[in-house]
Amino acid sequence: MFENLTEKLNQTFKRLRGHGRLSEQNIEEALKEVRITLLEADVNFKVVKVLSRASRARPWARRF
Numbered sequence: 001m002f003e004n005l006t007e008k009l010n011q012t013f014k015r016l017r018g019h020g021r022l023s024e025q026n027i028e029e030a031l032k033e034v035r036i037t038l039l040e041a042d043v044n045f046k047v048v049k050v051l052s053r054a055s056r057a058r059p060w061a062r063r064f
Contacts, residue, residue, distance in 0.1 A: 001041060008037040031055055 012033045019026055031052060038048045 005037060005041045008040075009034065012037070 012030050016022065016026060016030050034055075035048050035052055038051070039045060
């Protein structure tokens with residue numbers, strides 16, 4: 001179960017790394033894939049919902 005979860009999350013992040021710059025659409029697609037992966041791994045939907053909201057709270061914040 002954890003191997004499948006790890007594999008799917010790694011695939012999602014590899015796709016993100018392939019982009020020079022991340023657009024809002026890229027981030028939304030990745031978040032959708034992460035949500036689906038977590039739900040398929042039987043993570044409680046409330047936890048997934050909270051994680052999704054937290055991920056969207058500061059999607060464009062930059063560190064300098």
